[in-house]
Every structure is written in C-alpha cells, then in structure tokens.
Amino acid sequence: MTMDIALVAGGAGFIGSHLCRALSERGFEVICLDNLQTSRVSNLDSLADLPRYSFVEADIVAPLPQAVLDKADRITRIYNCACAASPPQYQADPEHTMLTNVVGTHHLLRLAEQTGARFLLTSTSEVYGDPEVHPQVEGYRGWVSCTGPRACYDEGKRAAEAMTFDYARMKRAEVRVARIFNTYGPHMHPDDGRVVSNLVCQALRGEPITIYGDGSQTRSFCYVSDMVEGLIRLMESDIDGTEPVNLGNPQEFTIGELLSKVLAIVPSDGGVTHHDLPQDDPRRRRPDIARARSLLGWEPRVALDDGLPQTARWFARELGATLPLAVAAE
Amino acid sequence: MTMDIALVAGGAGFIGSHLCRALSERGFEVICLDNLQTSRVSNLDSLADLPRYSFVEADIVAPLPQAVLDKADRITRIYNCACAASPPQYQADPEHTMLTNVVGTHHLLRLAEQTGARFLLTSTSEVYGDPEVHPQVEGYRGWVSCTGPRACYDEGKRAAEAMTFDYARMKRAEVRVARIFNTYGPHMHPDDGRVVSNLVCQALRGEPITIYGDGSQTRSFCYVSDMVEGLIRLMESDIDGTEPVNLGNPQEFTIGELLSKVLAIVPSDGGVTHHDLPQDDPRRRRPDIARARSLLGWEPRVALDDGLPQTARWFARELGATLPLAVAAE
Numbered sequence: 001m002t003m004d005i006a007l008v009a010g011g012a013g014f015i016g017s018h019l020c021r022a023l024s025e026r027g028f029e030v031i032c033l034d035n036l037q038t039s040r041v042s043n044l045d046s047l048a049d050l051p052r053y054s055f056v057e058a059d060i061v062a063p064l065p066q067a068v069l070d071k072a073d074r075i076t077r078i079y080n081c082a083c084a085a086s087p088p089q090y091q092a093d094p095e096h097t098m099l100t101n102v103v104g105t106h107h108l109l110r111l112a113e114q115t116g117a118r119f120l121l122t123s124t125s126e127v128y129g130d131p132e133v134h135p136q137v138e139g140y141r142g143w144v145s146c147t148g149p150r151a152c153y154d155e156g157k158r159a160a161e162a163m164t165f166d167y168a169r170m171k172r173a174e175v176r177v178a179r180i181f182n183t184y185g186p187h188m189h190p191d192d193g194r195v196v197s198n199l200v201c202q203a204l205r206g207e208p209i210t211i212y213g214d215g216s217q218t219r220s221f222c223y224v225s226d227m228v229e230g231l232i233r234l235m236e237s238d239i240d241g242t243e244p245v246n247l248g249n250p251q252e253f254t255i256g257e258l259l260s261k262v263l264a265i266v267p268s269d270g271g272v273t274h275h276d277l278p279q280d281d282p283r284r285r286r287p288d289i290a291r292a293r294s295l296l297g298w299e300p301r302v303a304l305d306d307g308l309p310q311t312a313r314w315f316a317r318e319l320g321a322t323l324p325l326a327v328a329a330e
Numbered sequence: 331m332t333m334d335i336a337l338v339a340g341g342a343g344f345i346g347s348h349l350c351r352a353l354s355e356r357g358f359e360v361i362c363l364d365n366l367q368t369s370r371v372s373n374l375d376s377l378a379d380l381p382r383y384s385f386v387e388a389d390i391v392a393p394l395p396q397a398v399l400d401k402a403d404r405i406t407r408i409y410n411c412a413c414a415a416s417p418p419q420y421q422a423d424p425e426h427t428m429l430t431n432v433v434g435t436h437h438l439l440r441l442a443e444q445t446g447a448r449f450l451l452t453s454t455s456e457v458y459g460d461p462e463v464h465p466q467v468e469g470y471r472g473w474v475s476c477t478g479p480r481a482c483y484d485e486g487k488r489a490a491e492a493m494t495f496d497y498a499r500m501k502r503a504e505v506r507v508a509r510i511f512n513t514y515g516p517h518m519h520p521d522d523g524r525v526v527s528n529l530v531c532q533a534l535r536g537e538p539i540t541i542y543g544d545g546s547q548t549r550s551f552c553y554v555s556d557m558v559e560g561l562i563r564l565m566e567s568d569i570d571g572t573e574p575v576n577l578g579n580p581q582e583f584t585i586g587e588l589l590s591k592v593l594a595i596v597p598s599d600g601g602v603t604h605h606d607l608p609q610d611d612p613r614r615r616r617p618d619i620a621r622a623r624s625l626l627g628w629e630p631r632v633a634l635d636d637g638l639p640q641t642a643r644w645f646a647r648e649l650g651a652t653l654p655l656a657v658a659a660e
Contacts (some may be wrong), residue, residue, distance in 0.1 A: 147495045
C-alpha cells in the first residue's frame with residue numbers, strides 16, 4: 001500500500017512535533033524535516049513510536065536533501081513550520097532567520113510546484129507588529145519596523161507570505177497561509193524566552209519571575225492541540241488560498257493575569273523582578289478569528305485554566321520539579 | 331598604482347549607470363555587475379569610455395562571480411542598486427524579485443563583511459506602501475500589503491533593509507540605507523511602465539497617453555543627477571548607518587500636472603486614455619528629506635522644469651522621434 005506523505009519542515013519544533021503526530025493519526029505517512037537548531041531532541045523521541053514516520057536532519061536554507069526528493073512523488077502536503085520563533089532564538093542569527101523564511105519557503109514552494117502538493121505556511125501574528133487595530137483582522141497591514149531587532153523574523157515572515165501568495169497568483173502551487181498567534185503547551189522549549197514557558201519554568205525552579213514592563217500588556221494564548229486542529233483544517237479545506245487566516249485564541253489576558261494563574265498552579269516564593277519592555281514589543285495582541293470560524297468551522301476549545309495545568313505538568317516532568325499534589329495528580 | 335574599487339550591482343540600470351560614471355569621475359575603479367534582466371545594453375555602451383572600468387554579467391542571486399572575488403581585496407565600496415524597479419518588470423518574476431533583494435543583498439553583505447568594504451543598499455519609498463503619513467519620514471513604519479501583487483518588491487526591500495541593519499547591529503559591516511523616491515532622467519527604460527517614461531514616450535510616439543485613476547494622485551520627481559549625488563554623499567558620510575535616509579525631491583506634483591508639463595515639451599495629438607488605478611497604488615508620495623539635509627547637506631537642485639526637457643531630449647534620441655525646435659535645440 002502506498003500512502004500520501006505529509007512533509008513537516010520544522011517537525012521537531014514545538015508545534016511541528018504535535019502536528020507530525022496528528023497527521024500520522026489521520027493516516028499520513030510523515031516526514032519530519034528539521035535542522036535541530038532550536039528544536040528539542042526529546043520532541044523527536046516523542047515521535048519515535050509513530051508508524052510510517054521518518055526524520056530527516058536538514059536545513060531548508062540549503063537545497064532539499066535527497067531523502068526528501070526520493071519520496072517527492074508521494075508528498076501531497078507540505079507544512080512549513082520551520083523557523084526559530086522566540087526573540088532570543090531568532091535574534092541569535094538574524095541572517096539565518098531571514099534566509100529560513102525566504103530561501104526555505106522558496107525551496108518548499110518549488111517542491112510543491114514540482115509535486116503538486118498543497119503548501120501551508122505557518123506565518124505569525126508578528127506580521128501585524130505592534131498593532132494599532134484591535135483585535136487584528138487579516139486585512140490589517142500591520143505596524144512593523146523593518147529596521148529593528150525583530151525585523152529578521154517579522155519581515156522574514158512577511159516576505160515568506162509575499163512569495164507564497166505569488167505562487168498562488170501565478171497558479172504555481174495551491175497554498176494556505178496561517179497567521180499563528182501565541183500558542184503554548186507541552187514540547188515548548190523551557191528556555192525559549194516566551195512568556196508562558198518563562199513564567200511556568202521560573203516558578204517551577206523557584207527563581208524570581210521576570211515580568212517585562214508593568215505586566216499590563218496583553219496576549220492571547222492558544223493551546224497547542226487547538227492550533228494543530230486549526231492548521232490541519234486549513235490545509236484540508238477547499239477555501240481560496242489567496243488570503244491568510246488567523247489562528248489563535250481570542251480570549252485576552254494581561255501578563256499580570258497570566259502570572260496569577262501560573263502562581264495558583266505552581267506556588268513559588270522566588271518573587272518577581274521587573275524589566276523594561278524590549279524594543280518593539282507589542283502592547284496588545286488578540287486575533288479576530290471570524291475567518292477561521294466561518295471558513296473552517298474552527299475555534300479554540302481548550303481554556304487557559306485547562307491548558308495551563310497540563311503545560312505545567314509537562315514542564316515539571318522535563319525539569320524534574322515537583323507540583324502541588326492537587327495539580328500533579330490530575 | 332592600485333585604486334579603490336567601487337562595486338555597483340545593478341550598474342547597467344537607470345540609476346546604476348549614472349552612479350558608475352559619477353564614481354569613476356571621483357577616482358574609483360568601477361566594477362559594474364548586472365544580470366541585464368531589465369537593464370539596457372545602451373546604458374553599458376555609455377560607460378565604455380570610462381577608465382579603469384569593467385563589466386561583469388552575473389546575477390547576485392547566485393554566488394558572486396570569480397571576476398569580482400579576484401578583485402575583492404581592493405573593493406572598498408559596494409552599492410546595491412540591483413533590482414527591477416517598475417511594477418510590470420518586478421511582477422514578471424516575483425520570486426526572482428524577492429530573491430534578488432534578500433539573497434542578493436545577503437551575498438553583497440557577506441562580501442562587505444569579508445572585505446571591510448562599506449555597503450549601501452538602495453531601498454525605496456515603496457517600503458512606506460500607500461502611506462497614511464505625509465510627507466514620509468524615515469520613522470514611519472509604512473502601510474504595506476504583504477499579500478498583494480506589489481509585495482514581492484515592497485517586502486523584498488523591507489527584508490533587505492532588515493538584513494542590512496542586522497549586519498550593522500552585529501558590527502559585521504558598515505552600512506548605509508537610502509530610501510529612493512521617484513527618480514527620472516536619461517537611461518530610464520522607455521517601456522518600464524513608470525509615469526515619467528510612460529508619458530514622455532507615449533507623447534513622443536503620438537500614442538494615447540495612459541493616465542491611471544483621475545490623475546490627482548501625487549508623486550515627487552527627483553532628477554537622476556541629484557539622486558546620484560545623494561547616494562555618494564550618503565556612502566561617503568560618517569553618519570551612524572543604523573537608520574535609513576530618504577533621498578528624493580520633496581516638490582510634489584499631481585500626475586495631471588506632470589502631464590501638462592510633458593505636453594508643453596512634447597506636443598501630442600494622441601489624446602489621453604484613463605485606466606483604473608492598479609491595486610495598492612499609492613495615492614500620495616513625498617519624501618521628508620530633513621535627515622538628508624542635516625546629515626549630508628544634500629537637497630535636490632534640478633527642478634522638474636529643467637530635468638523634464640533633458641529627459642525628453644534623451645528619449646527622443648532613443649526613439650528616433652522629433653521634438654519641437656525650441657526644446658530640441660537647448
């Protein structure tokens with residue numbers, strides 16, 4: 001029996017690894033392609049039990065490896081989840097971040113053109129920058145600095161979107177573009193510098209908890225299982241792929257509220273330290289998901305009060321930390 | 331005697347060819363690097379008399395050619411003027427437009443890092459998109475669609491800026507970024523689809539003159555000699571290169587006013603045809619050049635009433651058309 005193959009670039013990453021499992025469960029043979037730059041090998045270990053699964057270590061900035069090309073005729077879905085996504089990680093080598101988005105997407109789009117596979121770009125709410133429009137709708141063009149320290153990622157994703165939509169306009173490939181808002185859950189990197197992992201891990205370690213600014217800036221947090229469901233629905237839908245689709249949880253919390261919820265799950269006496277807001281840090285971020293609701297029948301189902309304990313339990317295992325019995329037992 | 335070399339990528343193009351001559355006149359040995367995608371061979375012919383000048387046919391999307399690398403130790407200035415710049419030309423192969431800006435800039439920045447040469451990116455007023463702020467100051471983040479048909483160029487340039495400023499931030503190269511507003515003059519491509527060449531050439535050919543929209547949209551037109559002077563001053567200045575600098579003529583004209591001036595120079599009975607405005611076409615465009623004035627002591631010196639006849643005379647020669655005696659004789 002030959003099976004359709006889903007290629008997941010960045011498949012060893014946080015969202016990518018959950019996506020690999022979900023695609024396998026839906027009957028795809030899965031190729032996970034990853035350069036292991038910021039991904040965790042333990043994420044790969046979690047995939048080892050999948051049937052008809054292979055891992056290829058490669059960087060999509062380079063021409064695609066033979067191990068992928070050898071199976072190209074069976075690849076029907078290409079998910080591009082490849083890019084370091086937290087500021088400390090993507091700023092460590094900004095040139096590589098830009099090239100991952102532009103050259104990497106170029107290589108995968110070429111593969112889609114050659115194979116007829118459908119291509120999905122995981123873009124980001126960062127294309128909206130520090131938004132002046134709230135909540136963010138897909139037609140909003142954003143307030144993005146192309147000269148600042150976040151530009152390698154923000155402008156890299158915008159450039160990747162531009163190229164993806166050009167492929168669609170020229171009928172070179174069938175494409176989908178998801179703009180992913182903050183997502184959290186197991187398989188996050190404990191030290192990726194993002195707020196959920198920061199707060200949970202600092203609390204678990206009893207370290208002072210870092211709050212940037214006064215904590216009044218807002219974010220919306222989507223649990224990873226919801227995000228993966230949205231990505232697959234978008235890929236499998238028959239929508240016109242020439243417009244992006246926001247995916248995220250529209251429920252908005254201040255960082256201060258998030259901190260309270262984390263401390264209720266992971267009591268800590270490490271205290272809180274306040275730092276200045278980083279340059280170009282967005283003050284508010286919340287998706288308008290009307291398009292995803294109407295086109296995909298999708299909306300998030302996991303509330304923060306349910307997803308956060310699951311995330312804390314996973315981090316506790318990773319870090320060898322202990323949780324209060326009531327949380328740990330669930 | 332060994333001389334410093336200025337490498338001009340896109341040196342066979344409109345601005346690039348004038349820049350090659352000006353740099354030669356200032357004592358540089360000049361290497362003109364061009365893929366001749368949209369450049370005119372006649373522009374190259376105009377450079378043939380330059381002393382210590384060489385032309386290398388190559389595409390900066392590919393690794394730099396040996397003919398450039400062989401002289402790398404004498405390259406002290408790198409100007410990146412390489413990219414199709416008019417919508418019909420840059421939209422013909424949008425993927426190549428994006429790669430020219432991102433991968434091409436990457437290759438030239440690497441060369442700057444290796445040689446210690448100073449690097450100047452010719453960015454564009456298109457990074458402001460269809461601006462909500464008027465006139466445009468460098469701090470304005472723009473109103474740019476990253477999904478539309480102009481995105482390959484606009485977002486490509488934004489991405490090139492991002493990478494250039496990352497090189498500066500990381501002290502990998504000394505950089506300058508010019509945001510070039512509408513420029514006109516001899517060596518423009520007669521069929522590049524931009525408004526000055528369109529109007530002048532259609533009038534010279536006695537064809538109906540194409541006006542998009544109602545002609546009330548504005549542009550500001552900088553004569554090419556002013557632009558080249560600005561680029562060289564920016565390159566040679568000791569300013570902190572971590573901010574872009576607008577270069578353009580702040581005098582603003584409606585397209586209707588431009589048409590009147592063109593018809594006064596090139597009488598035509600071809601009439602005028604009106605077309606819809608193209609998607610994402612900016613309604614107004616005028617540079618704030620306070621930074622260039624204060625940092626470089628630069629401002630345009632050639633008025634439209636002086637530059638337009640010179641341009642018309644050049645186009646008339648190119649097209650073998652005749653001008654009224656009063657204009658032709660000057």
